[in-house]
Structure formats: structure tokens, C-alpha cells
Amino acid sequence: MAPRIALVPDPHGPGGRLQPLDDAGTPLGPPAEAPDLAAAVTAAERDGTVRWVWAAADSAYAPLLPRLPDRLARCHDLRLVEALLLAHEGRFGAPRSLGAAWARLRGLPVPPDLPEPGSAESDDGQDTLFAPDRLQLPPGADPLAAVVAVHAEQQRRLAAIQDDGARARFRLLVAAESAGALVAAEMAYDGLPWRADIHDRLLTELLGPRPGVPGARPKLLADLAAELRQALGGRPFNPDSHTQVLRAFADRGIQLGSTRSWELKEVNHPAARLLVRYKELSRIHTAHGWAWQDAWARGGRFRPEYVVGGVVSGRWASRGGGALQIPRILRRAVVADPGWLLVVADAAQLEPRVLAALSQDAGLARTAAGGDLYEALAATAFHGDRDKAKLGLLGAMYGQTSGDIGPLLNTLRHRYPAAMGYVEAAARTGEDGGVVASRLGRVCPPPSADWLDLTEAAETAGDAGGRSARARGRFTRNFVIQASAADWALALLAALRRRLNALPVAGPAERPHLVFFQHDEVVVHTPANLADGVADAVAAAADEARLLVFGDTPVRFPLTTAVVDCYADAK
Template sequence: MPTETQPSPPHWCVLGRTPDGVFAAAHVSASGEPGAPVSIEEGTLAAFVAQHEADHSPRWVWWSTAQVYPELLAAGVRVARCHDLMLSHQILRNSEHVRGRQPLIAAAHWAEPAALADTHEVPASLPEPALFDLDRAPAARDHRDTLAEALAEFGRQRAAVDSSSAAGRLSLLLAAESAGALIAAELSAAGLPWDTAEHNRILIETLGPRPASAAEKPARMLAMAAQVREALGDPLASLDSPPKLLRALRAAGIAVESTSQWELYEHEHPAIAPLLAYKKLSRLLTANGWAWLDEWVRDGRYRPVYVPGGVVTGRWASNGGGALQLPRLLRRALRADPGWVLVSADVSQLEPRVLAAMSGDRAMAAAGRGSDLYAGLVAGGVVDTREEAKFAMLGAMYGATSGDSGRLVPQLRRGFPAAMRLVDDAAAAGERGGTVTTWLGRSSPPPDAEWNNVQAAASLPGASRRDEDAARRSARERGRFTRNFVVQGTAAEWALAWLAEIRGKLTDFAPVPAAREAPASGTVFARVPHLAFFLHDEVIVHSPAEHADAVALVVEEAAATAGRRLFGGAPVDFRLELSVGERAEKP
């Protein structure tokens, strides 16, 4: 278990603007006293930060890493540490560990999102509500960027952590969240090496030749559409409008309630197979087709825009480029530069392993020690097959009550009572309208007004059976959310600690000679191993070939270190599947 004592205060340097818009900085002592502001001449911010980084290696405090750091990276300046006030504010104002949250809640302007990139995109299917409203137009001026505001908010946050019931855990969470913000900016700056020719080849092989205009559909989609219409007996059936498609399906005698692929799979009809194929091709064309390639890949690099903390559990979202939905089909387009390799690492069963560590369930920890955890469940006699193990674990973490997952969950309760008690208690808290908190201190949002109204309606005199059913249904849904929140949120914390450890260790590598640099990665990263991609439980490092083995060891050791930082001596292996090569095949 992590220590609950506050670490020694680092050297803080708070950055912000004066009222007339010029940057200024102020050092903050260990006792929290700010020094006199130092003005930074127009156009010299990067030079100022570079000099202070070299002389003092401070922890930079600024209102938003996403707003400050890209400019520094573009100027060739990298910092080791920061404290992101906006991300930290969101955690602290909601954390149940913070006893005196009122000053943070009163500073309501800090709870609003920073201005985001012009292209607004979030994953099409999030596991829980998005933290930020990414569709809102950015404000003309963010007044949180002033030095006075930054100093005031930093003081509130330090006081909140110091008076909390888990200062050590919260300090680790804020450091990890802020490190993640630096990494997100660096991932976009360095980019992911991308083989445009291979991507184009995959599209042609899958979809057919590129149409002359964006309004036209590729040949294979047209062929699939023709098969669907023929099978439906409707030559004018619209396949791209769900309401119209639904009507066409029903007219053909296919009794469906929606056009989702999961429901379509349950029906046997000659139109179903070509329709599913058409939908798959349509997703590829829309999400990662030629238009995507033209927009997001430049000079051999794919540069998505990440949003750290963009989901309430702490998982990242994407605000452009769809990095969190990269299909397996396109993995071969990830290609290292000549003389470089991609070191890819995928954590095996991250969330079940996190659950074992959180709950202290030694039987579950033993099932995954040194091996595939699902195989360990089979070997331990908990379930009969690896597929059943996977279904059972998903059911445990997502609250399944029916189907194969629901049927197998009782077997997990018998085999792993501590782990199941943790998620069952989290679900019960959610059903009562309570909140739950991750291992390091991120708390779930309270129920919204609609949820409370549904529950209240069922308690009124004269409440109908329908009211009671609606209340039970909404309670169960919230219970499933809180059940998963504690596990997914803690897994996100582990992943951030893993990323931060990798990032720190990669700075120890000596740069390769200029003749073997990867110029498309930019000034900061062209000659050194660097993180190039992150997806929840997977990282990719772009590395000079001569450093590949050492980088792979760094990635592996960082996983063990992240486990120790969060869970101390918990006997849980965070097992990686590693691959090293020119292309990033899914490990």
C-alpha cells in the first residue's frame, strides 16, 4: 500500500500572464510563499523555460498543459515535470478524500474545460459520461492564465491535498495526471510513424480503388449494397440512414428493433451477411479512409489530439484523429523510420490484475502470476475454458446478470471472494445514489437530477409499478457504472504511472548521431527513443534500432515500478506482451 505521507515539496515555478497579457513567473517556497513575479519578455518564453529547466529543474505550475506545452515543444524545449492546475482542480473538487472542498467548488471557473482544438471529436462509444463538453466553442480568452489566478488556485490545491485523508495517494494521482498531460502533448508533437502507401494499399484491397470524389462510394461497398438490396427485394433501400434501413428490414420480414450489428447477428436472412459487411466497410471509410489519411497524416506522421482525463474515470479521450479507435486492420501502416524500430507493449488483462491488487485477493493474484490470468482461472478450476474466464471477468466488472457472463459470475464469487466483494460493494453504493473512489482518489460524479427524480417518484404515495420498475432499472444501471468506475479508473491511474516511468527512463538514452535521426519526429525527439502512441493499456515507443533491447527492458521494468508505486508489495504481476520490429503488429 502506498505511503500516506506527503513527499518532500519540489521546487515550484508558477507560470502565468500579467493583466496586459505578458508572461510572468513566480517561485513558490516549500511553505507555500510565492516570490516576487519575474516578467518574461515578449517572445522569450521558450528561452526562459529552457534556462530555468537547466538550472533548477522545477515542477512547472500552469493553468493548462494543453495550452502551454505545445508552444514550448515547437521551440525545441522539453520539461521534466509540471502541475496542471485545470486537471488537478477537477480531481480535487470531486474527490471524497478532500475534506474541505468548498474553496475549490467556489472557484467554479476552474471547473470549465480549456479551449480545445478546432476539430471536435470524441470516441463514438464511451464507457461512461464524458468529462468535458467537447462540442462547445472555445472561449476568446481564458482568464485562468493570469499569474495571480494560477497562484491562488495553486494555494487552494495545496491546502486541499495537505488537509485530505489520503495526501500521499492524491499527490501521486496529481503528479501522474500532470505527467500524462505532458505525454499527450509530446505524442502529438512527435507523431506516430505512419506508412501512407501501406494504408492506401489496405484501403484499396479492402474497399476497392479510391473513388474520383468523396461523394462516391468505393466499388466493394457498392457491390455489398447491391447484394443487400437484392436480398431485401428493395432496389432503393437506403443503407446509410438507420430509420430508413430499419423500415426496409422490417418490410422484408426481419423483425429487428434496431440496426445494431449485435441485433442483426441474431437473425438469419440472406440480407444480413452482406449488410454487416457493408457496415464494416462503411466504418472503415468514414473513420480511417482516404479523407482521414489526407487530414491526419503529414510527412510520415499521424498526429492525433489526446485529451487527458477526458472521461470521468480518468481515461483519455480524443479531440481529433480518433487515436483511441485505431482499427486492427490498419496496424501494418504503423512503420518505423529507417534505422529505427517500434517497441510495442500491451498489458495482459490489466483491469482484472488491478482488481486483484486493489482488493488484496491473493487467489486472483496467484492466478495471473507469470502467466495469462484467464488461463490461470482455468487451471485453478474456477471455470472450464479461457473463453468462459474472459466472459466471467467482464461480467464481474460490468455487472452482467444474464447470458454467459451472468451465469459464470457466481463461480468467480466462490473463487475470488475479496475481489468480488470490492466490485459488489461499489455497485451497491451506486445503486443507493452514492459515489465511489479509485485507489488514488478520483471520485465518481454524483447522480444527476433526472436519476434522483426517478428514484423519488418511486417513493411517493401512489407510485405505480412502472415508477418502481424505472427506479430499479436506473439504480441497477448506476450500480454497473460505479462497479466499473473503481476498476477502470484505477487501471487508468496505473497506466499513467507506467507512462510516466517510461518517459522518465527514456531521457537517460544518449542521442544517436544526426546522420541517423528521424527528422519527422521534430527537434526534441528526432535523435532519442520516445513515446509515440498510447491506448489505455498499450504503448508504442519509437526507438533507434541499437537501443531497442534496452528500451524494451525499460518498458517492462516500468510496469513493475508502476505496480509498486500504487500497490506497494501486492503480489500482482502486470504482465506485458512485447514486440520489437519495423511495424507495430498488435502484440
């Protein structure tokens, strides 16, 4: 049984080609033609655990999903791994497609990555040098040979990492990132249960009935706009226009610095209250209203596209539908199918726990060894004031210096020197133009050329350089934490996915599956009778992630888990 198999689907039709490999990526025997790729893949998975090697999940796995009875166990996603390796090797942002990696290997001109479909620069068809399949291989190149060659080279680059611990962690990152590719493709395929009728009822309550004319302002929103106009003297203006709003308020003698809602909330005038309400409702209408439902949530499922590694910190991004910004109020519409339940689990206070584990600060680790970290922190260092403890720690992690936070930071520095030293060292590295890395070795982007110009000129050109340096310090300070939290979350996803696939079920249609993932929170859609088992699996996966990513640490990463019908009932 080959431990790895390179896989290339035929661009048209159900077939493909397979090439068994050893762990170093060396071919074991000749390639095989598979007239039915899904059947061949399924048969290979029955024989034993395979790590599938492919150019990218969206081209190799997504088309296969509808035809697979079971989900694949493991993969090595060349595009994602290429990006991790390039950053690790100090070549952040170099093209990462199969064709680009292959061209680098052969010393040929490297094709740029294609812009994402749907993005502004996306303009297919003018590319004659490379095939328009996003792999960016030149016409005539053998995709399977390229996959095999690039994979072997990636394995060589991974093996070349000198430090044993760093190499092991980076390999874990490669496996976890690749597992993320599986999860993302599966979640896009399965979709998040979405009750259009409930969504519609919520919108109608908040905004009034759906306007007959698309784009028209719903009744309650129009009423609010009219009230607002009256409150400001009756002259018509567009409440969506910042400049017109500022002018309308100024005409009544109210000087606003901006139209931000936190500023409006401090203005003692009826119009300010109305405008805040208008903005809240208008946002729901424009961002998650009927047009959104038509575009993204049809057939009982919300189907966004997830972008693994879309954020430099390793967090996921999404394309379309604002998947990672679903307003809390609309979570009412996320309801399990009849006979099914949602298991919703989120990591409590993930980032401060990550800081405690990263820095190995004994004192902070003690506060992170159990339940409420902020409570424990408050009891130890802030005379029981939980708000202060939370504010101070968040400020330390974000690089905040404003407000009354100075004394809190001083307390933290005194009590938790290792933890504060850790983030401050990361900030200094960033201010000096260096790069930092997550626990598993995801490396942050280097400063831009503009940044270097600006900071080098700082002494002569006033404060802009210094301000820019401090901004980069805040970025690297936060990066080490946010990216290490993303490491942990990816490990959690991978472990949870494996555990879900191992649960005994009557058939594929009865299998619990991940339907949502948002930085530190997962949602599993499961047949009701399996919900307890799923909850146990999530808890076990969280502890497994802790051990994998942070090893022997007293810090715990507890989950808040709820088994519910409706997502909105989870909190």
C-alpha cells in the first residue's frame, strides 16, 4: 500500500490518473489510468490510509466530492504547502500555483498566479502562454508529472529544515493546512443549513415587507429616513451619504467628527439615535437582506466559498456572502434539519491562552489552566476586577496604548514578565523590519518597499516613519498570537474531522459533518442520536490540538459547547 498517491483528474469526464509514491515522493511503479476516478479513489482508501497529493483542492477534490460515498482521510495540497514553504524560505508572496512551482524547479520563467475568479482583475482569456486551468502549466506539460515533481521537491524542502522540533512542527502545519483544504471544500459542498422562511420573517420584522422593486428601501427603513429628516429640520438628504449627514447635523449646530455609530451614540439629539438605528437596519438590509438570500442562501443551504490561508495569519477568509460576518441576529435562520442537531463549540479566550502557552509564562499559564482566564487573572493581579484584567490583556496583545491602559500594562509587565516580554519582543522585531512566525512556523510577510523607504527616512522626514514602524510592531505583536491561534484551530479542525469520520454510522447520509468554522468556533450538523458523541469528539479534538501544537503545557483550551436546534441558541 503506497502511503501517498498523486492524483490528477481529467479536465473533462470522470476519469483521472494516479501515481503511487513513497513518503519522499518517489514513484512506486508506473502511473495508472482510472476511467472512474471516484471509484479508484474509494477503493484505494478502503485498502488503507492514503495521503492524496494534488495541485489544489478546488480543482482536484471539489469536483470529486459529489461522487464519493465517504470523505477522503488526508491530503497534501501543493498550492497551500507551496505558499507556506515560500514564506518560510523568505520568499513570501511568490507565485504558488503548480505551474509556478514547476517552473521554479526547471529554471523556467515563473507564471504569476491568476487573480481569483470574481475579483476585480479577473480577466480570463488573454493568457496564451499558460493553460487557463489555474494550474498555470504550459500547454503540453504533463500535469501528473508536475504534481509528482513538485511534491518531491516540497518533501525535500521540508526535510531540509534543520531544527528537529521546528521541522516536526512545520510538517504538522503542512498536514493541518491540507486538512483545512478538505474541510473547506466539504463545507462549501454541504452548505450551512439556512431557513429562508425564518430569515424572511426576521427581515420583515426589522425592515418591513420585501419591497416589490428590487433595490427599493423597505418601508420601515424609509419611515426611519423620513423621521430622521424631520428631526434635522426637514430638508431632504441621503442618510447613506456621510457628507450629507455631516452637513445636515452641522446645519442644526451639531459638529460631528464622523458618522461612526459610537460617536453618534454620544450625541444627545433625537436625530443621532434615529441615525444609529437607521444604520443598523440599513446594514442588515444591504449586507444580509433579500438580495443576499437570493445570491447565497438558496435551497435551504448557505453556500459560501472558504479561502484556506486567505489571511496571512493563517485564518481563513471567505469569498462571497460574507460567511465569516453573519450578524448574530440572523443566526436565528441557521436551524438543523428535522431529526438533526447542531453542535456548536467555541474556544473560550483562545488568544490569551495561546499567549500563555507560547511564552511559557508560569504565572499566566496558571491563570489559563482552568475555566475563566480573565477571572483568574483578575483575582491574581487586578483585585478581582475582571473588566480591567480583560482590557489589559487584550491591549497587550493588540499593542493598544490609548485610554487608561498604561497602568494595566504596567501591572501585567510586573506580574507576567515572560508573557509581556514575548509580545514586546515580537513588536520590536516588526519595528526593526524583521519577520516573526507562528508556533508551527507560519511566517509573516516582510515589510513592503514603501515601508522601508518610510522608516529609513524617519529621522529626517518627521514622524511618519516612526508611526509606520509602530504600526508594523503592532502587526507582528498580534501576528504571533493570532497565527498561533490559527495553528491550534487548524489542528482542531483536522482532529475533529478525523474523529467525525470515524464515528459509526448507518450510512454516508447519516454522518455528522462540519458546516461552519469561524476562527475559534466550529459547528457540526449531526443526526440527533449522535450529538453526544459529536460533543465528546469536539472536546477530544481540542485537547489533541493542544498537545500537537503546544506539547507539554499546563495551559488548557476549554470549549464552550452547546447542542441546539438553532445556532442562535448556542450563546
